[in-house]
Amino acid sequence: MVKAVLLFLHRWLGIISGLVVFVVSITGAIFVFEEELFRVFHPDIVYVTPGKTLRDINDLKAIAQNTIGADKNVNVVFIPGSSDRAYCFSAFERDAKSKSIWDKDEIAYYYQVFVDPYTGAVTGVVNKETEFFYATRRIHQNLMLRRDIGNMIVGTSTLIFLFILISGIVLWWPQRIAQWKQRFVVKWKARWKRVNYDLHSVVGFYVFLIAMLIATTGLVWSFDWWENGIYAMLGSSKKDAAFLTQRDTTYTATNQGITRAWKDALKRYEKGFERITLNFPTKKNNRVGAFVHYDGSSAWTDSDYIYYNGATGNVQQAILQDDKSTGMKWRNTNYYIHTGKLYGWPTQILAVIVSLVCASLPVTGVILWVGRKNKKQVPASPQPVSVKTKPRPRIASRQLT
Incomplete structure (x- = not known):
């Protein structure tokens, strides 16, 4: 059932x-x-x-x-x-x-x-x-x-x-x-x-x-x-990633600050990285954000977040791979699990x-x-009909004398 x-x-x-x-x-x-x-x-x-x-x-x-x-x-x-x-x-x-x-x-x-x-x-x-x-x-x-x-x-x-x-x-x-x-x-x-x-x-x-x-x-x-x-x-919360939406407009970003932030990100990961996503300051947020994806030793997709003061280029906040909650590590890895990119071309x-x-x-x-x-039921084969016939009368043979 x-x-x-x-x-x-x-x-x-x-x-x-x-x-x-x-x-x-x-x-x-x-x-x-x-x-x-x-x-x-x-x-x-x-x-x-x-x-x-x-x-x-x-x-x-x-x-x-x-x-x-x-x-x-x-x-x-x-x-x-x-x-x-x-x-x-x-x-x-x-x-x-x-x-x-x-x-x-x-x-x-x-x-x-x-x-x-x-x-x-x-x-x-x-x-x-x-x-x-x-x-x-x-x-x-x-x-x-x-x-x-x-x-x-x-x-x-x-x-x-x-x-x-x-x-x-x-x-x-x-x-x-x-x-x-x-x-x-x-x-x-x-x-x-x-x-x-x-x-x-x-x-x-x-x-x-x-x-x-x-x-x-x-x-x-x-x-x-x-x-x-x-x-x-x-055992985590989406609030662990609240830093992603933080804004800072207490100063005005400068080209010098952006250059220093860019150079610092390159120097920090000069030993090797896969990609740096560098977010430029906007009218609503003067921070420079660097999301760095690199080949680390953990089972997750290793990545760091570095936030810079857009005016001076100094580091304001750093969220490194080891500092993340388990939920954040999973969330940063979810795309790579979904697409099979986690372990390269074999996956x-x-x-x-x-x-x-x-x-x-x-x-x-x-x-x-x-x-x-659309399956049609195959009709059952017709059974032969037995016809009852009357028995032929038996003719007694007469012996000639």
């Missing part, structure tokens, strides 16, 4: 959420290698010839600003850890007044300007609104709908998918020992219906744990209550494979449903 109810829910919830799960899984598989593929397709934009000295960060920012115009404010620069890559200056702003159902109308502008840090030459300008990988990410996160609408649809479909995964394992679980062997193997030589069934159930079993991990980490961007719940499970490839399998599950499931729905 329990399995019958689970099968009913598994089937119909799968049909309801199947299209969203398919789209989100396919786009997720594409996005896993987004940075690597961007470098492959745009080497002339990303790579530069290393020089002896770097130009001042304010000069580089001014070049990027002049390239896209004064009406688009450059507010952050991504500094790569490799000396042969360009600095990436980003200008982004949302349209708070937009009431459109489409997420693209919520963005006032989003540009990235790649600048050679040695010569100051602009290597390329990317309008992120029309860039392939950014569009892929928007489809993945909110189906290109307004964030509150799209995130709700994607998040709800992901929650349903979690139930489908768990109920699928229950339905797959063999009841007898004799059934165990056949539940682990796809019978490729069987009829196509049997192969489709195995692709749905057997392959689904093998990706179960990784699929659960990808789905649960993805829900963080859809529901605040889910994120807060994980913080609580780890990225695994994430791609699992995502593609997740995309196939709604397809094979619908094929199963359609096949069973």
Whole structure:
């Protein structure tokens, strides 16, 4: 009885959420290698010839600003850890007044300007609104709908998918020992219906744990209550990250202060870092913020936050990896778990494979449903009708005398 109810829910919830799960899984598989593929397709934009000295960060920012115009404010620069890559200056702003159902109308502008840090030459300008990988990410996160609408649809479909995964394992679980062997193997030589069934159930079993991990980490961007719940499970609170929203307008930022902050961040991590995200001062906040991602010794994604006085360049606040709560360490790592980037290309490839399998599950499931729905009962073969016949009269033989 329990399995019958689970099968009913598994089937119909799968049909309801199947299209969203398919789209989100396919786009997720594409996005896993987004940075690597961007470098492959745009080497002339990303790579530069290393020089002896770097130009001042304010000069580089001014070049990027002049390239896209004064009406688009450059507010952050991504500094790569490799000396042969360009600095990436980003200008982004949302349209708070937009009431459109489409997420693209919520963005006032989003540009990235790649600048050679040695010569100051602009290597390329990317309008992120029309860039392939950014569009892929928007489809993945909110189906290109307004964030509150799209995130709700994607998040709800992901929650349903979690139930489908768990109920699928229950339905797959063999009841007898004799059934165990056949539940682990796809019978490729069987009829196509049997192969489709195995692709749905057997392959689904093998990706179960990784699929659960990808789905649960993805829900963080859809529901605040889910994120807060994980913080609580780890004995932490989202308030641990309150420093991210702190503002300071008690002074006026200067170019000299920004230069000192930039140089200090580079010197602190001169032994090696993967990327520094440097946030420039704004009208509402005169601090310079540096988020440094580096290859550390912990099992988490190692990163530090350094905040500078925008006028003097002195350090105001430093939140190092070892000082973070467990919840903060998880939150800084969640994206890398979700995309498989945590341990490099081996886990990225695994994430791609699992995502593609997740995309196939709604397809094979619908094929199963359609096949069973259209299955015609084969009529029983007619039984031969026995006809009773009268016995022939027996004729006694007469003996001639």
